[in-house]
Amino acid sequence: MAEITATGGLSTDPSLRRRLAEFWYYFSENRGAVLGLIVFVLLVIVALFAPLIAPHAADMQYRDAVLLPPAWDAGGNTSFLLGTDPVGRDLLSRLIYGARYSLFIGVVVTTVAVIGGVLVGVIAGYYRGWVDTVIMRVMDIILAFPSLLLALVLVAVLGPGLTNAMIAIALVMQPHFVRLTRAAVMTEKTRDYVTAVKVAGASPFRLMFKTILPNCMAPLIVQATLSFSNAILDAAALGFLGMGAQPPTPEWGTMLAESREFILRAWWVVTFPGLAILITVLAINLMGDGLRDALDPKLKRS
Amino acid sequence: MNRAFRLLRRRLVGSVPVLLVVVVGSFLLLEAAPGDAVDAYVVSVGGDAGMIEALRQSWGLDASPMTRLAAYLWALLHLDLGHSVAFSRPVLSVVLERLPNTLLLMGCATALSFFLGSALGIVAGARPGSFRDRFLSIGSLALYAIPGFWLALVLTIVFSVELRWLPLSGMETIASGKTGPARALDIARHLVLPVTSLGLIYLALYLRIMRAGMAEVWRMDFALAARARGISRRRIVWRHVARNALLPLVTMLGLQSAAMLGGSVVIESVFSIPGLGRLAQEAVGARDTPLLIGIILVSAVLVVAINLLVDIAYASLDPRVGASEAGA
DSSP, X not given: OOOOOOOSOGGGOTTHHHHHHHHHHHHHHOHHHHHHHHHHHHHXXXXXXXXXXXXXXXXXXXXXXXXXXXXXXXXXXXXXXXXXXXXXXXXXXXXXXXXXXXXXXHHHHHHHHHHHHHHHHHHHHHHOHHHHHHHHHHHHHHHTSOHHHHHHHXXXXXXXXXXXXXXXXXXXXXXXHHHHHHHHHHHHHTSHHHHHHHHTTOOHHHIIIIIIGGGGHHHHHHHHHHHHHHHHHHHHHHHHTTSSSOTTSOOHHHHHHHHGGGTTTOHHHHHHHHHHHHHHHXXXXXXXXXXXXXXXXXXXXX | OHHHHHHHHHHHHHHHHHHHHHHHHHHHHHHTSSSOHHHHHHHHHOOOHHHHHHHHHHTTOSSOHHHHHHHHHHHHHTTOOOEETTTTEEHHHHHHHHHHHHHHHXXXXXXXXXXXXXXXXXXXXXXXXXXXXXXXXXXXXXXXTSOHHHHHHHHIIIIIIISOOSOSSSSSOXXXXXXXXXXXXXXXXXXXXXXXXXXHHHHHHHHHHHHHHHHHXXXXXXXXXXXXXXXXXXXIIIIIIIHHHHHHHHHHHHHHHHHHHHHHHHHHHHHTOOSHHHHHHHHHHHTOHHHHHHHHHHHHHHHHHHHHHHHHHHHHHOHHHHHHTTTO
């Protein structure tokens, strides 16, 4: 089996364009993945241009329009398309601003978890020995823990708030990246090209991060998309428990917690934020599926 | 049986340091938290500086952290988890009172998700690429994206508020005076919605793993050989493919027990079920450190125990495991 492995950085690889084309070929074969990508891009646009798109300000309270049903329902008002919440704020505008929080949470949590996890994982996989044993034991303990319970405890220590919730979630997600990176590094380390670079006198740092790491990216990217959606779900759950973003932040989980008591009177205040989470997470997961098809050679249809 | 016993013994010994690290770690972590139980108590009840001092002394909070950690660990050896500040009762009795509710919820949800998930996974994986397969795959992906607490709320709206088929919240009808089968039925009716909302999300996970596992097994030589021998498709699916694809699912069962314990925190909160998860939430709110550590310890023991059971089940399902386990 012929293998093309890039020993230098990606930029020096002459076949980068071809590889991208190949990636897109496999990715676009999965129609769900393309759909997910489109929805995700739309969400990013909505989040970036929220002030321009949203019909009202996120915290503007219209006292004469409290708990208005959606526009198509009896008693609805077309200036509040999805209705208003218990203090008269436009639900659609809050959802649009909420997209900012959810995507921000996903990006930050995933970045922190990936960077930390990859650093620790590369070190564990490269050096092995007692370093590896200690690191993996600690990771096993974190993994054996109910993530939400651990996040709850961390939030109890750090105090409730979006930043602390994000730190807690990133910490809980880290072990997955450590394990993946370690496993990938361990397989790659025995390959001939690594030995060649080592013999040429490369430093351990260069070996770890410039030689080996670029070849371990595929499973990490797939896991990162999964973590992205999980971060959004977990942050929403923490917000719902009152341990994440605090009101009046238009975070989707917090919005659900705020409007929970109106569940009997106003179905829309509970339904739409949940739908927003569902659509976002589904889009990202669909995308992740396509990424796995395109990046994981084991599952590639030959 | 001897092999299972050896596995059990080694894993039990191995889990002691894990639990120790969990206890010490959470103790030190919570030590770093601003404010202690006395602060939380005084905020809710009120009191002057002298009373605060006296309270600290009587609750043993004036000693150094290391002394208290040592005292805590010593008490732990006697199965004494300390005294809950918020409940004014021993932590162990509070936790044990709530534990059965969580176990019942988790057990039912696990059973639902595992059996229905693997059954649907077999249906999907029996003919990869068929309409049924694609429909179930997309359905499971959508299911997996649903926030559990939201599903719980929506189910409540539909079945409790609109249709009025099922009770809104709680574990059983309070002060109904029901006993025996009538009470069991009452609890079952209360549990339908929580179990469904907790189980459906993990169902998607099992379905996907089962399906992926079957797709992998289909490509293996023995599956090909079975087809070459002209064995009917149905027989291959059940006797050869599904059986071998079931193993990763069993592993997942152990790994997911921790996640499900976390998921039940939210579900218990939505349905006001007096379980471990809600207790944790209350403990965080009341800064009840002994109670919180007790909950963490009990859940860690729970997770370790479930994983142990899963490993034993695994060893009896796959004869290769016991042999290679010796080193790991």
